[in-house]
Amino acid sequence: DTAVSQTPKYLVTQMGNDKSIKCEQNLGHDTMYWYKQDSKKFLKIMFSYNNKELIINETVPNRFSPKSPDKAHLNLHINSLELGDSAVYFCASSQDTRRANYGYTFGSGTRLTVV
Amino acid sequence: KNEVEQSPQNLTAQEGEFITINCSYSVGISALHWLQQHPGGGIVSLFMLSSGKKKHGRLIATINIQEKHSSLHITASHPRDSAVYICAVRSMWNTGNQFYFGTGTSLTVIP
Numbered sequence: 013d014t015a016v017s018q019t020p021k022y023l024v025t026q027m028g029n030d031k032s033i034k035c036e037q038n039l040g041h042d043t044m045y046w047y048k049q050d051s052k053k054f055l056k057i058m059f060s061y062n063n064k065e066l067i068i069n070e071t072v073p074n075r076f077s078p079k080s081p082d083k084a085h086l087n088l089h090i091n092s093l094e095l096g097d098s099a100v101y102f103c104a105s106s107q108d109t110r111r112a113n114y115g116y117t118f119g120s121g122t123r124l125t126v127v
Numbered sequence: 128k129n130e131v132e133q134s135p136q137n138l139t140a141q142e143g144e145f146i147t148i149n150c151s152y153s154v155g156i157s158a159l160h161w162l163q164q165h166p167g168g169g170i171v172s173l174f175m176l177s178s179g180k181k182k183h184g185r186l187i188a189t190i191n192i193q194e195k196h197s198s199l200h201i202t203a204s205h206p207r208d209s210a211v212y213i214c215a216v217r218s219m220w221n222t223g224n225q226f227y228f229g230t231g232t233s234l235t236v237i238p
Binding site for chain 1: 160162164168169170171172211213215226228230231233
């Protein structure tokens with residue numbers, strides 16, 4: 013019973029392509045996130061959705077577009093992929109944002125390599 | 128400057144040693160999170176703290192709110208503890224449940 017599942021786990025693609033990464037959580041959490049982990053292992057938030065509404069949209073290229081069809085899913089679509097997009101992308105979820113002490117549950121990550 | 132600083136960045140220990148990883152932060156927080164990332168990438172939540180101390184098996188996490196500092200201790204370390212340990216804090220002013228992440232401490236435990 014995977015709590016937060018991401019697909020695919022690995023993605024190798026050519027520059028200029030468009031690709032999507034899917035994320036689903038079965039925890040009943042209200043909030044979902046996308047994080048990018050760079051080569052130095054630093055996790056940086058990209059987007060956060062609460063009950064299908066965008067609440068955090070950090071400065072990322074508009075080639076990245078999140079889509080949340082329902083509160084259990086948050087997909088990440090990337091247009092016109094560039095070499096610098098190569099990274100590990102983590103999906104995460106947490107309980108209601110108004111509850112102060114809830115932590116995260118992470119997916120296992122998607123390693124994107126742009127060639 | 129990052130809101131969350133961890134030390135050391137890299138740590139090598141002999142099996143059985145007591146290990147301490149430190150986390151200092153510069154913002155007022157409502158919660159602090161310790162995470163573990165194994166080679167191969169998956170991230171696992173270890174502890175969530177807002178005060179005091181928590182223990183789980185050989186892992187102990189402490190936090191000093193006044194000093195804006197937290198430590199993660201591993202007693203009787205084992206090679207399977209080898210991983211990157213990440214500290215993350217949630218600002219008390221943040222309404223989006225967003226955490227600021229440290230850059231991680233890479234731990235290698237040698238048999």
